[in-house]
Amino acid sequence: MSGPPSTNSYLRDAVMTATPEQLHLMLYDGAIKFALQGKDALLARDYEKSYNTLTRAQSIILEMLNGLRPEVSPELCDQMAAIYNFLYRKLIEASVQKDTSCIDDVVKILRYQRETWVMLMGKVARHQGDEQQTSASDMEPSGQDGVGGCLSIEG
Numbered sequence: 001m002s003g004p005p006s007t008n009s010y011l012r013d014a015v016m017t018a019t020p021e022q023l024h025l026m027l028y029d030g031a032i033k034f035a036l037q038g039k040d041a042l043l044a045r046d047y048e049k050s051y052n053t054l055t056r057a058q059s060i061i062l063e064m065l066n067g068l069r070p071e072v073s074p075e076l077c078d079q080m081a082a083i084y085n086f087l088y089r090k091l092i093e094a095s096v097q098k099d100t101s102c103i104d105d106v107v108k109i110l111r112y113q114r115e116t117w118v119m120l121m122g123k124v125a126r127h128q129g130d131e132q133q134t135s136a137s138d139m140e141p142s143g144q145d146g147v148g149g150c151l152s153i154e155g
Contacts, residue, residue, distance in 0.1 A: 027064050
């Protein structure tokens with residue numbers, strides 16, 4: 001007799017079927033979640049729990065840092081690396097100094113980065129949809145002079 005599927009199996013399935021873009025979004029969500037749990041633990045003076053949860057948030061940020069691909073865009077990767085390093089240092093400072101304002105700074109930046117990532121995912125999806133529509137319309141005679149196949153990525 002088997003019981004209901006566990007949360008771990010749902011998470012495992014979500015991770016295994018996610019696109020790289022969705023995985024990156026999950027990393028933002030996890031970092032935010034663990035940072036907030038660390039803040040709550042600090043406020044409750046549960047220093048062991050705050051250390052553990054802030055360490056998990058730090059690990060996620062290191063994972064995002066290690067996932068950067070400078071061969072694709074060196075300047076952007078340098079900027080993102082600087083942000084991730086700042087966040088990592090702020091989480092260490094929060095843990096050592098027991099300073100929740102450091103966590104507030106980290107969460108604010110992570111939420112902004114997450115929001116930006118979601119907008120970028122939407123823009124890419126729209127662009128890919130436009131390309132698919134353009135490819136399909138190029139296969140059909142349309143009476144246009146070929147200019148209709150140009151794409152604009154304006155938001």
